[in-house]
Amino acid sequence: MITHPIDINVTTTYLAEHSEPKKQRFVFTYTITIKNLSELPTKLLSRHWIITDANDVVQEVQGEGVIGEQPRIEPGAEFTYSSGVVLETGAGTMEGSYQMRNDDGELFDAPIPTFALTRPASLH
Numbered sequence: 001m002i003t004h005p006i007d008i009n010v011t012t013t014y015l016a017e018h019s020e021p022k023k024q025r026f027v028f029t030y031t032i033t034i035k036n037l038s039e040l041p042t043k044l045l046s047r048h049w050i051i052t053d054a055n056d057v058v059q060e061v062q063g064e065g066v067i068g069e070q071p072r073i074e075p076g077a078e079f080t081y082s083s084g085v086v087l088e089t090g091a092g093t094m095e096g097s098y099q100m101r102n103d104d105g106e107l108f109d110a111p112i113p114t115f116a117l118t119r120p121a122s123l124h
Contacts, residue, residue, distance in 0.1 A: 005037035006100065006110040014119045015084075021119075024088040028117040031082040032066075034110070036073040040102040043072045044079070049096040049112075054089035066098075090119035 011031045018027040036042050049061040064070065071079040085094065095114040101107050 004042075004100070004102075004108045004110060006042065006098075007035040007037055008098075008110065008112050009033045009035075010112070010115045012115060012117055014117075016119075019119075021090065026087045026090050026117075026119055027084060028087065029082055029084045030094070030115070030117075031080065032112075033078050033080045034071075034073060034098070035078045036075055038102065039075050040104060041072055041074050042100050042102045044070055044098050044100055045107075046099045047096065048099070049094055051085055051087075051092065051094050053087045053092040057088065085117065087117060092117045 009032070013029045013031075015027040015029060019025055034044065044065060046062065046064050047066055049059075051059040051061065067081045067083060069081075073079050093114050093116055094112075096112045097109040098112065099107065100110050
């Protein structure tokens with residue numbers, strides 16, 4: 001099995017100012033940094049997300065590129081972008097993969113590790 005040296009790092013933020021818990025609307029942003037650790041330039045072609053809320057309701061999202069782009073990432077370089085998701089619960093997870101193609105024409109999937117979307121606990 002060929003391993004493709006793509007490093008994916010994710011940070012998340014709960015947006016309380018855009019959320020409406022009484023209406024079961026919880027808004028999160030996530031910022032992803034994709035680093036190309038290989039010796040070949042690599043282009044991100046598409047994404048596939050599996051989003052699961054705390055009630056085990058699953059949304060699946062697929063599409064070209066990310067944020068309207070199909071970035072080409074040079075060896076040793078990084079591409080960072082931010083996006084968002086709305087859940088009906090105050091917690092959930094996301095995971096998935098990016099389909100990528102290197103300059104040798106090889107297609108491969110870069111897995112996106114599962115990450116948590118969590119609303120900070122509130123004190124009363």
